[in-house]
Every structure is written in structure tokens, then in C-alpha cells.
Amino acid sequence: MINFIQSILYGLTIGGILYIISIGLSLTFGAMGIVNFAHGLIYAVGAYALYSVATLLGANFLVGALAAVAVSIPLAYLIERFIIRRLYGQSIDYAIIATYAVLLIGADALKWFFGASPLPISDPVGELWYFGGLQMPAFRVIIIALSVLVFLGLSLFFKKTLVGKIVVAGLQDREAVRSLGIKVERYFAIVFVIGSALAALGGVLYAPLSTLDPYMGFEIIILCFAVVIVGGMGNLRGTAIAAFTLGMVHSLTAAYLVSSAADAMVYVVMAVVLIFRPIDAPA
Amino acid sequence: MFSKVEKYPALTLALIAVSFLIFGYSTSLPKITDFIIFCIFVIGFDLLYGHMGQLSFGHMLYLGAGAYGCGMFAYHVYPDPFLSLLVGVLVGAGLAAILGLVVVKTSHAAFALLNLALNEVGAYLVLSPLHTWTGGEDGLSLFFKSYGFINFSDRTFRFYFCLAALLLVVLLVVRLVRSPYGILLKSIKENETRVKFLGYNTYMYKYVTFIISGAIVGFSGALTSLNLAYCNTSLMAPSRNVEVIFAALMGGAGSVLGAVVGGTAFMTISNYLASYIVRWEMFLGVALLAFAFWFRKGIWGYARKL
Secondary structure (H helix, E strand, O other): OHHHHHHHHHHHHHHHHHHHHHHHHHHHHHHHOOOOOHHHHHHHHHHHHHHHHHHHOOOOHHHHHHHHHHHHHHHHHHHHHHOHHHHOOOOHHHHHHHHHHHHHHHHHHHHHHHOOOOEEOOOOOOOEEEEOOEEEEHHHHHHHHHHHHHHHHHHHHHHHOHHHHHHHHHHHOHHHHHHOOOOHHHHHHHHHHHHHHHHHHHHHHHHHHOEEOOOHHHHHHHHHHHHHHHHOOOOHHHHHHHHHHHHHHHHHHHHHOOHHHHHHHHHHHHHHHHHHOOOOOOO | OHHHHHHOHHHHHHHHHHHHHHHHHHOOHHHHHHHHHHHHHHHHHHHHHHHOOOOOOOOHHHHHHHHHHHHHHHHHHOOOHHHHHHHHHHHHHHHHHHHHHHHOOOOHHHHHHHHHHHHHHHHHHHHOOOHHHHOOOOOEEOOOOOEOOEOOOOHHHHHHHHHHHHHHHHHHHHHHHHOHHHHHHHHHHHOHHHHHHOOOOHHHHHHHHHHHHHHHHHHHHHHHHHHHOEEOHHHHOHHHHHHHHHHHHHHOOOOHHHHHHHHHHHHHHHHHHOOOOOOHHHHHHHHHHHHHHOOOOHHHHHHOOO
16 A cells, blocks of 8 residues: 555656646647657756756756756747747648757757766755655655646646736637737747746756656657647646646556556557547647 | 659669669678668658658657568578568558557647657567567577578578569559559648548548558568568667658658658768768758758659759
């Protein structure tokens, strides 16, 4: 029983990280109809920025996290301006190819600067919390709390602020919003940058649980696509539910079946969902 | 001038055969054999991407299925090269027939990503749960029976056999693309809804095309096993999907000759230039961006107009 609760809690951590990374992907997908592989690059860059600041320069973990988010914003802007913006209204295949190319270039650049071997980052809190017989690294509890905070913050953002409302309206009917004289694409660009900053945060949170390697973006991005497809593209609440469900699938498979089967199981769930609810990307 | 070549299948076949013979004898036969097999892979992939308009990001799965189908049959059952090849093709087609039931129902983004996800699952299955039969990380070393001059350990024989296989595939696909079936396929690419209005069951056409593509790609996988005399997980690696996409784009999607040109060009770059290009993935990325943004017609798309 203790083991089961433990796996559930671990599933919540993975779900929380998946949610934080997937939200940007889901918005780009829903709003612009673009499959953005470059999102995985920003996640990896976030983790490496943390490594450079916190491990190489010896600064505080929080400073490293801030640096990661700070680096991701101009990078996201560049990707939006020079890659994504060219792909509006084009065949989605070119979007897949072009953003995958960006991911390839970025991964190779990371390999160039940091080497190909995996780099470790130690747990910044380094404390275990005990609840009865249950033990849980405090850092994982923080991850769960942060993901809930992000969810609440984004809900407020999309309900209360003007930018958020315009984006939600644009997701429903882009032409109608544009006919009101609002430049929807500009607001999508803002959301794109916010989503990317969250991806970098996801990289920061995931790095201490695993190791860094230049190809880490490739691994996570497919999991996140599974989240987006299961949750519905551009569906904010659906993304959250899908992220936590798939996080649970991931952690329970690892605990009770075979640990190496966890990723594969997530894809199987995605395939099953697609059987019963076929979807098309927005045109 | 080159556009005339496409009009006559005999001319197309002759051009391909002569170029590969010159290419093979002026460089090295084993290397060009790899080129030829890769071209078959690109043709199978492009049947979906160029002709039907659906980008699969996981076609390494069918290459691996063909390679392992052929390899495992030769290793565990009977090392006859032709039976093994046949098994490879059947495994590729059979897997496409099963997975196609789900995959073909999706389109565009979901199609690409579902294929990629299934490729990941396949690579995992081969590596870990099935390792007693697939040899896991080490793969399988293969031996094939020989009958007189039909000897797959002979380099020259392998070259001619693969060249003949390529010509056969080109002939089949050129025929297919020009038939009423192929024209319907093109119409589905342009506007599926309208084709549906005309009363055609577009799902069936897409499903059959998916199986044909799986069979061709499985065939190229089986040939790879036969040619290398081993099969391992690199033949199913999801990270290598970008190679075939790049080749199809570079050659010019939607044309059989374009696929052959693209396959050859990609293999030339990766075999002869890769040692001079220090940052290989960066080069690949930049070239992909260039083709996706500025040169969408590909090499053959420009060359045919000469």
C-alpha cells in the first residue's frame, strides 16, 4: 500500500512536469496549428542554463532557475520570429520538418558546448520528508506544488487578463477576433514566449531527477505530444488532466510492470485514445 | 530534357540502371549497394508523403520490421535468402495492415506523431522484451544459404541483385502512380473532401497505400539485413527518421525519380562529406530548413525543367 501511494506521488511529479512543459506545446498546436519540435530544445536549454549557472558557476539553484527562464525568452522570441511566423497557414508537414531541424541544430550546439556525456545535477533541497511510513524527497513535493500554482496562475491569466481573453477567443475563432481589428498573431506570440519560459522551467525541474544530455529534448517532446493529443489540442484543462493521467501511467508502469516500459506504455495509451477519438489538427 | 525521361518508364529505368552502374564501378560496389537500398526506402516513404500527402515520422519502424522479419527468419527458422526476403516484406506489410487500421484514420500532425510514437514502442519491444529472439542490443549475425552463383556473400552479386530490386520497385511504383488508382491518390492529397463527395471510399485507398508503403519499406529493410548480414536496433532507431524525410525533400517529393535522386544525394553527403563536416547534425538541420523554406521542389523538381 505504501508502495502504491509512493508511485502515485511519483506519478504526480512526472505529471506536473509534463503539464508545465506541454502547456506551451498545446497552445502553439491549438492556436497556430503548428507542431513545434523546437519546444524540446527550449526545455533542454533551460536545463543546461541551470547547469551552467548552478553547477559551473556555483550559484544558488534559484538563481540558476531564473537564468534558465531568462535565457529561454529571447531564444523563444527568435524561434517565433524567424521560424514559426514563416509557417503560418502553410502545410503542417513543413512546420514539423522545420521545427525538428531547429531541435537538431540546437541539440548539436549543446553537444558542442557541453559534450555528449550525461551531466548530473544534484537535488537542490536534498531533504526527505516522512509521512508515516512514506518517504518523499521534498523537491518532488515542491514540483507538485509548483505545477498546481502554474495551473491556477494560467487559469487566472486566461480568465481575467485581456491578453489571456484574446488568446482564448482566438483559439475558438481566429477570423472573428481578427475581424474586430485585433492582431491575433501578436498575442499568440506573447503566449508562445510564456509557454517557452514554462518549458525551460520544466527542464529546470526535471534535471535534478535525471541527468542532462544534449538529446534530452527529443525524449521529452514525444511524451509531451502524447499529452497534447490525449488532452486535446489547445484545450487547457484537457492538457492538465492528460498530463497527470499519463504521469500516473508512466509511474505505475515503472513500479508494477517494467521500468523501461514506462515511455512505451504512454504511447500505447495515446494510440488507444486515437482509436476512440480520431482528431485532426486545426487547418 | 529531363521531364521527357519521366514520360517513358523504360527510359527512367535505363537512366537509373546506367547511373548506378557507372557510379558503382567508379567508386565501390558495396557502398553503392547501400545507396540503392536506401533509395528503395525513400520510394516507399515518398509514396505516402509525396503522393498521398501524409508525412510519417516513424517509417523506421517498417524498415526495422522488414530487417528483423528477414533476419529472425534466417536466424531461427531457415537461412534461405529468398524466403527470408519474402518474410521481411510480409512482416512490413502485415505490420502496416494492423497499425494502419488506427494510423490511417488520423491525418497530418496526429499521423506524423502517432507513427513516431509507434516507432518508439517498436524500438523498445525489439530492444528489451523480445531480446531473446532479436538479440537485444547486439542484434543478430546472419548467414544465408547460397545456390551456385546466387551467393549473397558475393559483393558483386549483391550489387546486381539490389539494383534489380530497385528497378523492379521503380517500375511497380511508376505503374501504380500513373494508374487511375494513383491519380485518385493525388486527388486525395489535393482535396480529400471533394474525393469523398465523388463517392470514393478515401479511407480504403489510403489504407491500401499505407500497406504498399509498409511492404516496400519492409523490402528495403529485408535487403539491408541481407546486404549487411546482420540486423540490429539501429535499423529501427526513431532518431533516424529524419534521414529519409530529408532525402525525400532534397530529391523532390511526389516523384519516383526525385526519391532516387534524393536517396542518392543524401547517401553521397553522409558517406563522402560527413567526415569533412564536423557538426553533422547542425549541417543536417540547416539544410533541412533551407529545403523546407526555399527549395520545396527539391533537386529533381528543378532538374526536370532543364
